[in-house]
Amino acid sequence: MTILVIAEHDHASIKVATLNTIGAAAVVATFTNQPIHVLVAGHGARAAADAAARVAGVGKVLLADAPQLAEGLAENLEATVLNVAKDYSHILIPATAYGKNIAPRIAAKLDVAQISEVTAVVSADSFERPIYAGNAIATVQSLDSIKVITVRATGFDAVATEGGGASIETIAAPADAGVSQFVSREVTKLDRPELTSANIIVSGGRGLGSGEHYREVLEPLADRLGAALGASRAAVDAGYVPNDYQVGQTGKIVAPQLYIAVGISGAIQHLAGMKDSKVIVAINKDEEAPIFSVADYGLVGDLFDCVPSLLNELNAHQ
Incomplete structure (x- = not known):
């Protein structure tokens, strides 16, 4: 079995929160001795896959490239992940708006409990997460065969963007689920750092x-x-x-x-x-x-x- 990180990206590069999530996956790997794979799902996202392949610690990049994945609709991304989920023991995704939109659907379809906002890895099946607005830290153990985890980026250091040499494997994208459609997006443009x-x-x-x-x-x-x-x-x-x-x-x-x-x-x-x-x-x-x-x-x-x-x-x- 292997560890899978679902990448948040802009089709050209990998978002910083994904690098933190790979950092969390690397900690899991110290307990399991498993390789880390990264899934890049999008359209025209080869550049993002290339960037993911260069990230330190990544063993393989899975690239799903299709028009129905262009806008990150949760239903289509969920189906893409479910096609490969059986090959993984841990599925990690950043605890961003992107990740929170996708992870619950994956966990529900796999009939497992989602472990949310993880800030530390205790062992291969135990994780720390804040509760009560961060006033207490809960240690959660999961006995599920596949663990679906959202990672709070502030809990883990980002891995280096260079130093890796992962292979890129193209995987098939499921057909459009047809239950939602992208209408428009308003993007805030900042003159300052995000x-x-x-x-x-x-x-x-x-x-x-x-x-x-x-x-x-x-x-x-x-x-x-x-x-x-x-x-x-x-x-x-x-x-x-x-x-x-x-x-x-x-x-x-x-x-x-x-x-x-x-x-x-x-x-x-x-x-x-x-x-x-x-x-x-x-x-x-x-x-x-x-x-x-x-x-x-x-x-x-x-x-x-x-x-x-x-x-x-x-x-x-x-």
Whole structure:
């Protein structure tokens, strides 16, 4: 038996979350001594398959290329995976919107329990995953013959994009399931790094008071640091920024090298999304704010004074 990673890709390259998932598969492989295969399903996706073949630790790439796989419809991807699932003991997929759309269907059709948001591998059949908004860690053991796992990317280091030399095998794609169709996609174009893969994130909360203040105060700091912009749920709900900025249990899970939280009180659901950041800096006028309980550095003060002062210091030492 073998380990299968279902790749999230853009038809030309492999998404970073897939590299983290391959990292998780590599840990599983230390217990099972099994090779790792990667499935690339799409249309015109040979470049993505080539990229996957170069990834360190990958033994084989399966390429399913057909028009009905072009837009990643869950029903067609599910059927593609099920065609080869019997050959694998573990099927791993990133715990992104892409993965969460596909994994439950695969698990249901295989009649196995899905193991969600895995952050550590204990053994070949036991895994750790956060529960209660990350306030507790559950160790889950699965006795299913095929284990369907979604991997929280922040729990594993990404593997190297170069160094591998896997073979590429073309597999047949099932016919279009015909139960759904792709209508349109609106893609947000960012001038800054993407939130889930950024090394530095500047995030704002309700303390900023308005969307105008959010932009005036945080954008110059983010520009200076080359950072992505994030927000708390309260800031998103108040309409300061779109919901794709949201960090937290109901938003995006991040773990950058540096996370700067400005005017964020630190509700449990927000902390669940960012507390694995390597260094956390909190700026808040309330010295009792929960955000300070996870912060490596805390600055108690008015953000409208503190952030411009911080920016001035950065500019003075550039």
